[in-house]
Amino acid sequence: MTDKLQKDDINKDETVKKTLTSYEGGYQSLFEDTPFSIWVVDFSDTKSYIEELNKKGIRDFKTFFTEDPQFYSTCISLMNVIDVNQATVELYQAKNKEDIIQHINEVFCKDSLELFFEGIISIAEGKREFEGETTTLTLKGNEISTHIRFFAASGFEESLAKVFVAICDITDRKKIEKELQKEQNKTQKYLGIAGVIIIALNSKGEITLINQKGCQTLGYEEQELIGKNWFDTFLPAQIKEEVKSVFQKLMVGDIEPVKYYENPILIKNGKERIIAWHNSVLKDDKGKIIGILSSGEDVTERKHAENTLIRLNRTLKVLIECNEALVRITNESELLKRICQIIVDGGYRLAWVGYAENNEKKSVTPVAQAGFEEGYLDTLNITWADEVRGRGPTGKAIRNREPSIARNILVDPNFEPWRKEASKRGYGSSIALPLIADDRVFGALNIYASEPNAFDFDEIYMLTSLAEDLTYGINTIHGRLEQKKAKEKLTKQIELIDSINTILKESLRFKTDVDVAQMCLIFAEELTDSKFGFIGEINKDGRHDTIALSNPGWEACTMEKTTAIRLLKNMEIRGIWGEVLKNGKTLIENDPKSHPSSVGTPVGHPRLTSFLGVPLFYAGKTFGMIAVANKELGYKSDDQHAIETLSTAFVEALMNKRAELKLESAKETLLEAQKIAHIGNWNWNIITNELAWSDEIYRIFGLAPQEFGATYEAFLNSVHPDDREFVTKSVNKALNNKKPYSIDHRIVLPDGTHRIVHELAEVTFNKDDKPIRMLGTVQDITELKLIENELKKHRDNLEELVLDRTKELETINEQLKKEINQRRVAEKNLEQFVYAVSHELRTPISVLLQSLSNLEDYGDKMSELLKIELMKTISRNTELLNELVEDLLLASRMDNTIIDLKWGICKPLDILEDVLNQMEPRRRAREIIINLDVDKDIQILGDAKRIAQIFRIFIDNAIKYSKNNSSVLIKAIDNYKGKFNPQSIDGVLIQFCDNGIGIRKEDVPYLFKKFFRTKDVKDIPGTGLGLPIAKTLTNYHQGEIYLESEYGKGTIFSIFLPKLEKPP
Known part of the structure; x- marks a missing residue:
């Protein structure tokens, strides 16, 4: 109007x-x-x-x-x-x-x-x-x-x-307008106080009327809304065209009006609200539809609450079912798959679990999934690093240790790397929940929903609880597995300890070191479930000798027996097992063919499917290995630990057995030496008054062990009555003055026979300076004394005859004088020999006795290092004793008996290296530097043992008679044609050059005579047999020894050995 x-x-x-x-x-x-x-x-x-x-x-x-x-x-x-x-x-x-x-x-x-x-x-x-x-x-x-x-x-x-x-x-x-305005204000007031939206649209969809509630809901003033197209301005893109089409059909009468429906609208801040509409059409006077009048109720919160309740019920159901699965399932993989399936069954579109890898890329590996996946996980390439592919929900959840959400995958900028593939599969939003155990994030549970903004606070809270429960379940399974592994490991450890104890215990009764190795190998195979194995060591030539071979391995071998046996000794070190010896490191190889050092196996050798090799160490060096093979599922670190631990016990048992064998050999050698020199040893425990005698002393005293009381008093009973006081005073003097004693006295044998003995003894004191032990030797010198007396008597008789003879007997007299002088020389030489032999034998014997005594009394309290050093001392002195006995036996035979040689091809360099290795302690004690200049290809025909004896004599002299910290040169000249080869035959010259004390010219003619020693070396240990033996053995090889020496500057011994084609 x-x-x-x-x-x-x-x-x-x-x-x-x-x-x-x-x-x-x-x-x-x-x-x-x-x-x-x-x-x-x-x-x-x-x-x-x-x-x-x-x-x-x-x-x-x-x-x-x-x-x-x-x-x-x-x-x-x-x-x-x-x-x-x-x-x-x-x-x-x-x-x-x-x-x-x-x-x-x-x-x-x-x-x-x-x-x-x-x-x-x-x-x-x-x-x-x-x-x-x-x-x-x-x-x-x-x-x-x-x-x-x-x-x-x-x-x-x-x-x-x-x-x-x-x-x-x-x-x-104006009056009418005022009245109309009153009516309009009244209507507007009614519309304004209405709790719902009132809106009128014309046929074009433009707003012609809207109340205050509508303005508040949309966020606009009324004047901003009148004339706006409702569909273009306030409907979300996804429903705009559909609703607009329905409205247009309604305006032309093609469809009946829908009295009630719900749809989302967009308000000014860009958010969506859900409105429940009640509609009625507007018609003009002619009944034509000219618009629509609608009242709408904002049901967003109600719908949200309903959806939330539905989701929470769904999530609660998922949570309950997951907890049931956690209680029931004991396999990790099965549990993860079941949890994912429960989540998807609960209404989510996809669920998957990824574990965080601690590699360089910090990648995430999917381990279980369920739902509409269609290869999606294959395209992920997710990391948990702070880079593009690590800034999605999964990477952030793992990195930040808290849930991470992509509320709208289509617009979330951090989801860009995966958006295309995710949209193809209808994913609208996702959440990643960290899996944390022992304060360490080890993975994430990932859940995808179809709709955006699918995860609200309550749902996140419940899903977080689910992730925590899943973590607990995984930890429980891991705990069970760890418990099982721990139990298995404990069982293995018990087996290992039993094996070690058995090895250490049983090795005491085994006769050989091979028996010890064979038993250790059996345990190694049992501990690792191996099919076969071997134990070997590096020989002196740097090649491999097998000590023990498993029976299953030997039985599985189809090689020709002689070939197989030949391969057990002196093998070239190569292949996979060779790497263990070369590098001194344990090697596990579960695909032997792929190893770069693999050389395959000989025809007939069992096929190798897996391998574990552990080096054996002694004195800081690799000397051998334990190898096992063909464990069905391959070897792991537990197997390595078991064999490495076993190897330590084995080395101890092996070396103890070898030391024991060496001790037995040393005892036998000692007994043999004592027999030869008529020297016995005794050990008197002063505290207990127990006296221990060697077999030779029993022989010297003419007693049997069971007939002797084994006390100091019993010993005194065997001393000649006239000498007892002298002996007692000598012993007391040694105890009081803390000094060794050396005496000669008589003894009385059970048959009344008198013998003369020479005694040497030393006293051991404790920390309180009290004597606790006395060690000594007894040598039967009866024959020596008789010879001395006989010679003295003969000399006196001859001198008396000489005085009584006349001048016509001068010729005879001169001859008798010469005879007397020769006998005197012989007597002196014999005296020197007896003294030298006594001294040379006594030193290693005393050391051996002391060392053996220490082992017996204090072995259980010694450290392994001290035991090793003591065993080295025993070994060294045993070798020295063997050398002395060898020299004595050889010296006693070489004048009257032809020595048989074992002829063969020898390499001087190999022999020299072996001798130097044996004499290393002596060289090191004097800090002598030995330089070798010998070609490895030089060969000669000879007896390797006797040539080694020749070399040892000259090297020993060079070390003994050289100054500390000086050098010795050993060189060899092949095909030598110089002055020491006057006949110019094919041969080798070997020279031993030292910078020692040298030799006086007047002593040179006597050097190669038995028992001769110059006055310059009287304080240096020696028997005077070395050079005579060397010369004799060199002559046996058709060779010659030449001497060049300058007193005070040094000596060169040159040995020329011809290259014989066959033994002479």
């Missing part, structure tokens, strides 16, 4: 304009008869006044009008009303025209003057027209609402000397 009234007023204004135009044309009567108030006003003076104010800088006349009261009266006075029509007189209740013109200031009050002058100023500024609404007063004071329109008459646009002012009375319309 308001629009209709406004249209009528506009029509009236057009009529007024036509009337005024007619007035200008001379139609005065029409001007007068017009029912609208028309004023003809001259505003030229007013315009001039305004322009003058403009020149003074006044631009804002509205403010100026408000602030300057004179402006109002001035403008009124300058305004000249030319004419008004009769309608004006009537409208303003004037008596006549003059009455209204005179009281014009009463008609236009201050409020109306604002519009009045606004119109004047607009026209003055060049506008063609101006109009507006205001309130004016009749001359009787009645207020009327008017619509005023200003426009300059044609030709007066610049001067404004004639301006028409048309005034229409709009009081009735």
